[in-house]
Amino acid sequence: MKNRTIMGGFRTINPATEKVIKEYTYMTDDEASEAIEKCHKAFIKWKTKSLTQRGKVIKAIGEKLMERREEFAKLMTQEMGKVIKHGFQEVKLCAGLCEYTAEQGAKELEDEERELPEGGKGIITYAPIGVVYGIQPWNFPCYQAIRYAIANLMAGNGVLLKHAENCTGSGLFLKEVFEEAGLPKDLFTVLIIDHEQSNTVIENEFVRGVTLTGSAEAGKVVAQKAASVLKKTVLELGSNDAYLVLDDADIALAAETCVQGRIYNNGETCVAAKRFVVVESVYDKFKKAFVKGMKGVETGDPTKRETGLGPMAREDLREKLHNQVEKSVENGAEILTGGKLPKGKGFFYPATVLANVKPGQPAYDEELFGPVASLIKAKDNTDAMRIANDSRFGLGGGIFSKNEKKAIELAQQHFDTGMVFINSFGLAQPNMPFGGVKDSGYGREHGGFGIKEFVNVKAVMSLNS
Template identity: 35%
Template structure:
C-alpha cells in the first residue's frame, strides 16, 4: 500500500508542484525518539552555543530570503515582495532572542524572609509541538520556534498540508544553522496525529495558529493531557477612521491593512468603521483604489493581490460575500470569482454593513473590505468591540492624543494608531476573546513552555 502524501499546488495556475510522503506510525515514533535524544543533549547546550545557532539562523534567513519568498509565492500565492517582508520580520524575531538570551534567562533574585538566597530561574521542559498555518509559512514557525529553542526546549513542527515545500526548506535552514534533526523536527503528518503527539511524555506543550475550531480541538487535547497551550486564532480587526483623518492616508492604511497577503491574515483590518462625516469621501476613494489594484502573478514585483491559497477557501469566501449581500450589504466592486485557472478572487468592497450581517459578524478570510458607518467616535468604539474576536485594532486620525484614547478602549490584544496591526519582534503578539490566549514575540513570548522554578536556600 502506498503511503499518503502532502501535495503542493500552485494556486495561481493549478500546477502540481510536488508531493511529499507523510510519516507512517513507525516513522513518527522514530522522529519522536530522535527528539527525546535531541532534548537530552540540547537542554544542556551552553547559552553561547544557543546564541551562535540563533544568530546563524537569522543570517541564513536573510541570505536565502529570495529562495524562501519564491517557494511561498508558488505554494500559497503570496506576492513575492510581501514574502521578502515575511523573511525580514522572521530574521528580526530570531535576532531578538539571540541578542537577549542571557538577560531573558538570567536568574531573578528576591529578598525573602529567612533566605540566604532566593531566585527564580527558567528551565526547559521538553518538546513543544507547533501546529502552524499556511498564510505566513516562515514567520509563524519562527514565532514559536525561536523562543523555545532559546530557552532550551526542542521543537516539533506540524505544518499546514498545502505548504510542504515551505516546511522542507524551513527545516533545512534550521538544520544548517545547527538545530539538527531531533532539535528541530518537521513532522509531515495529518491533523489526526496531533492528539497522540500531545500526550507523548516528551511534549511539554502545544501552540497553534489557525481557526477557532482548530484551537478549541487542540485546547481540549492539551487540557486532557494537563499541558499548557498557546492559541492565536481568528480576528475581525476594526480599523476606525475618525472624522479628522487625512482621507488619502486613511485609504492607504485601510488598503494595506486589509489586502496585504490577499487579505489572508488573522490580524487584517477586516471591518473599516468610519465616522459619518468621513464616510462619503473615504468610501469613494477606497472603491477607486481597490478597483485599480494590480492583480497578477505573485512573482511579478508590481502585483498587489495574488491568488488565494486554495480554491475551496476562495469558494467559501464567495459564499460568505453572497450571504452578506442577501442580508443587505451593498456590493461596490469585486464580489466575483475570476475566470482563470487558480484560486483567484476579485478585490471586493462591501458597504451598508451593520451588526447581524455576515460581513460584520464573521471572519472573511480573503480580499474583502467591509465599510461600516459610525455616528461618532463613541459609536465607533461600540461597533469595534461588538465582536467575538479581539486580536488587533487600528485607529486613524490626525489628533494623535484623541486617536490614542480611542485605541486604548478597544477590546483587543494589540492597539495601533495610524498603522495597521503589524508584527514587531520587540512587541507581544496575541489576542483576547475567541482570538485565543497567550502571547508570542518579545519577552512575553518567551516563557510559555518553560518551568518558572523557585530556588530557595535557607540561612544557616
C-alpha cells in the same frame, strides 16, 4: 483541479497555475513516534547549552535565512500564492526575530535573585520544559513557524512542527536552514502527519506544550485535547479586526493605509484590517477614496514585483469567502466593487468592498479571510468604538485620528484587542507582544513574552540556618 489528497499522502498545488508541485507521503504512526523521541533526545543535550551558545545558533539561523531569502520567497509564492515582494518582507521579519531573540533572549532568561522575607536567598530559574509541538497554518509559511520555534529553541526546548499541508516544502526548507546554521539534528523536527495523528502527538509523553495558529474552531479542539492530558497551550486564532476612521482623521492617509491593510498577503492575514468603521461625518469621503484604491489594486502573477494581489491559497478557501460575500449580500450588504468569481486558471479573487454591513451578515460577524473589506458607518467616535468591540474576536485593530494622544488613550482604555495600530497598518514587531483576547486566543509571542510561555519558572531557595 488535481485532487490534493492521494492514497497515504497528498499533493501540494500552485494556486496561481493549479499545477501539482510535489507529492508527499504521510509518516506512519511509528515513524512519527520515533521522530518525537529523537527530538526529545536532542533536547536533552541542547538544554545543557548556555544561553550564549544557544544565542549564537539563533543568530546564525537569521543570517542563513537572509542568505537564502530569494529561494525561500519563491517557494512561498509557489506554495501559497504570496506575492513575491511580501515573501521577501516575511523572510526579513523572521531574520529580525532571530537577531532580536539572540540578543535579548539571555537577558530575558537569566536567573533572578530575591531575598527571602525570613532571611536566605531565592533564585528564580527559567528552565526549559522539553519538546513543544507547533501546529501552524499556511498564510505565512516562514513566519508562523519561526516565531514560536526560535523563542522555544532559545529557551532550550525541542521543537516539533506540523505545517499546513500546502506549504510542507516550506517546513522542510526551514529544517534545512536551521541545520545548516548549526542547530543540532532532530532538535527541530517536521512531522508530515494528518489531523488524527496530530491528536496522538499531543498525547505523546515527550511533548510538554502545544501552540497553534489557526481558526477559533481548531483552537477549541486543540485546547481541549491538550487540557485532557494537562498540557499548556498558546493559541493565536482568527479575527475580524476593526479599523476606526474617526471624525478628525486624515482621510487620504486612512484610505491608502486601509487598502494596503486589507490586501496585504492577499488578504489572508489574521491581524489584517477587515472591518472599516467610519464615522458618519467623514464616511462618504472615505468611501470614495477607499473604493477607488481597492479598484486600483493590480491582481495577477504573484511572481512579478508589480503585482499587488495574488491568488488565494486554495480553491476551498476561495469558495468559502465567496459564499460569505453572497450570504452577506442576501442579508442586505451592497457590493461597491469586486465580489465576482473570475474565470480562468488560478484561485484569484478580486479586491472587494461591501457596504451596508450589519450584524447578522458574515461580513460583520465572521472573519473574511481574503481580500474583502467590510465598510460600516458609525454615528460618532463613541459609536465607532462600540462597533469595533462588538465582536467575538480580539486580535488587533487600528485607529485613524490626527489627535494621536486621544487615539492612544482610546487604544489603551477601550479597544478590547491584543494589538492596536495608530494611523498605520502593521503586522508584527520583534520587540512587541503579539496575541489576542476573546475568540482570538491567549498567550503571547515576541517581545520577550513568547520566550517564557513554555519554561518552568523554577524557585530555588536557600534558607539561613
